[in-house]
Amino acid sequence: MKKDGKIFYGWWIVVTTFLIMAFIYTPIVNLVSLFILPLTKELGFSSSQFMLYFTIMAFVSMIISPIAGKLMKKMDIRVYLTLFILIPALAFVGFSFSTKLIHFYLLAILMGAGLAGGAIIPSSVLITNWFNEKRGLCLGIALSGSGFGGVILSPMVNWLITTYGWRLTYLVLGILIAAILIPLAVCIIKLHPSDKGLMPLGYEKALTSTQKNRLTGTTQGEALKSISFWTLCLAILVGGIVVNCMLIYLAPYLAEIGTTAKTAALLLALSSAMVIAGKLLVGKLFDKMELTTTLLIISAGSLVSFLCLMKANIVVPAVLYAIFSGIGATAVTVAPAYMTAALYGEREYEEKYSVVAIFISLGAAITPMVSGVIYNIHHSYGLVLNTLIVLSIVQFALFFIANKTKPTFASNPDIV
Numbered sequence: 001m002k003k004d005g006k007i008f009y010g011w012w013i014v015v016t017t018f019l020i021m022a023f024i025y026t027p028i029v030n031l032v033s034l035f036i037l038p039l040t041k042e043l044g045f046s047s048s049q050f051m052l053y054f055t056i057m058a059f060v061s062m063i064i065s066p067i068a069g070k071l072m073k074k075m076d077i078r079v080y081l082t083l084f085i086l087i088p089a090l091a092f093v094g095f096s097f098s099t100k101l102i103h104f105y106l107l108a109i110l111m112g113a114g115l116a117g118g119a120i121i122p123s124s125v126l127i128t129n130w131f132n133e134k135r136g137l138c139l140g141i142a143l144s145g146s147g148f149g150g151v152i153l154s155p156m157v158n159w160l161i162t163t164y165g166w167r168l169t170y171l172v173l174g175i176l177i178a179a180i181l182i183p184l185a186v187c188i189i190k191l192h193p194s195d196k197g198l199m200p201l202g203y204e205k206a207l208t209s210t211q212k213n214r215l216t217g218t219t220q221g222e223a224l225k226s227i228s229f230w231t232l233c234l235a236i237l238v239g240g241i242v243v244n245c246m247l248i249y250l251a252p253y254l255a256e257i258g259t260t261a262k263t264a265a266l267l268l269a270l271s272s273a274m275v276i277a278g279k280l281l282v283g284k285l286f287d288k289m290e291l292t293t294t295l296l297i298i299s300a301g302s303l304v305s306f307l308c309l310m311k312a313n314i315v316v317p318a319v320l321y322a323i324f325s326g327i328g329a330t331a332v333t334v335a336p337a338y339m340t341a342a343l344y345g346e347r348e349y350e351e352k353y354s355v356v357a358i359f360i361s362l363g364a365a366i367t368p369m370v371s372g373v374i375y376n377i378h379h380s381y382g383l384v385l386n387t388l389i390v391l392s393i394v395q396f397a398l399f400f401i402a403n404k405t406k407p408t409f410a411s412n413p414d415i416v
Contacts, residue, residue: 009196010130014138016184017123018145023180024088024119026149027157027173028057028111030272034157038166049101051368053108058365060112061120062358068117069354072125072191081122081185085178088114092174096167112361120357124337125350129192133202136338140283143333147275154272217345218407223352228343228405232336233359235398239331240363242302242391245371245384246309246325253381259313267312267322274326282330286338291403298335299396301327306389331395332360339399343406 032054040050072080091110098104123142131138160169193200223229246253254267278301285294305324311317340353374384 008201009198010193010201012188013126013130014141016188017126017142019184020119020181021123021143021145022149023177024114025146026153027092028088028115030146030150031153031157034154034161035166038161043099045101050104053104055365055368056105056108057112057115058361060109061116062361062365064113064116065121065357065361066354068121069350072122072350077189077191078186081189082182084114084118085181085185088118089174089178092170092177096170116357116361120360121354124353126189128337128341128346128349130200131202132200134287136283136286139334139337140279144276144279147272147279150272150275217347220348220351222407223344226407228402228407231398231405232339232343232402233356235395235402236332236336236356236359237363238391238395238398240360241367241370242388242395243329243332244364244367245388249371249381249384254312256381257313259318267318270319270322271325274322275329278326278330279334282327282334291342292400295335295399295403296396298327298331299392299399302331303389303392306385306392309385332363336360343403
């Protein structure tokens, strides 16, 4: 962790992006369910009416991703991050004063912009810029902030809602996001190591190894012309359905198969912890193992988790589901960020990853619609689960094709 006797500055970037994921991604994505019951009960909305804001947010995130990728290169990173931290903070404050559905739908636009521009894009871009060596591990650490945020924020938010109501809780989250993250963005974040007079970690090793070509890569235009790139995007879209579907329907599915409330509570708590462990493990595997092998482990994690979920009314399979789902979930977090650089290089990484991120958001957005159509065929979650097992296999096949058809590009050590 040290260079020339000092801690490499990139590790501060890792810590900051970890906190960005914890305090932006987690409240926007992972804590939604805690607000549904008290909010809809007070305002008289149905759950489906309220949750439409989540779909709006996901589609806006998809649209903002390529814009955010370009803005990161053009703006001072401190100004950029301050703006995209304030946007979701203000959206949460706005939620606390909302009284009509249209208010939530309009503020979902800000949420989507904050999710893409404040968390998804900068976290991956910053780690890729600062680390050639240990990149997978650092991506795992940074992105596991969402799991850590779930562990610490879930009980706090639940207590605030129970004690003071959902309005004050939204207000507190908005203030918390701005108060914690804006000082870090202004004082810590640097877009490139060269802004601190440094080189990426592992730069020297890359210059003398077969990894030399990672210092350049394809342009965005060249990547967009390749079969590999669009196959990767399709794999991530399928992965989005695989990962997000049971996050949405886990509670009603467990009730359908007769799982006890005690087992359900255990699953929810354990799943949050496994998100952290899964991202750290997969990040390390990307650094140490061949790419195809790691992708196989990720897809197998989803497949095995669904097989275990079929018997989740028994404690052991239920626990195994939580463990393996933490590995499978990295298909739409660690894998896209790592593979974009591994397959197409660092050159114009922001632009290339911003296109990939569109499909992360699109997968989340269409999951309720796709799963809803499948569920309505037999009005049972059994068919949904069987479909997810098949999609886990399809996901790996697409990742495999993307890797095997990746474009070749020439080395250029002068481009960083």
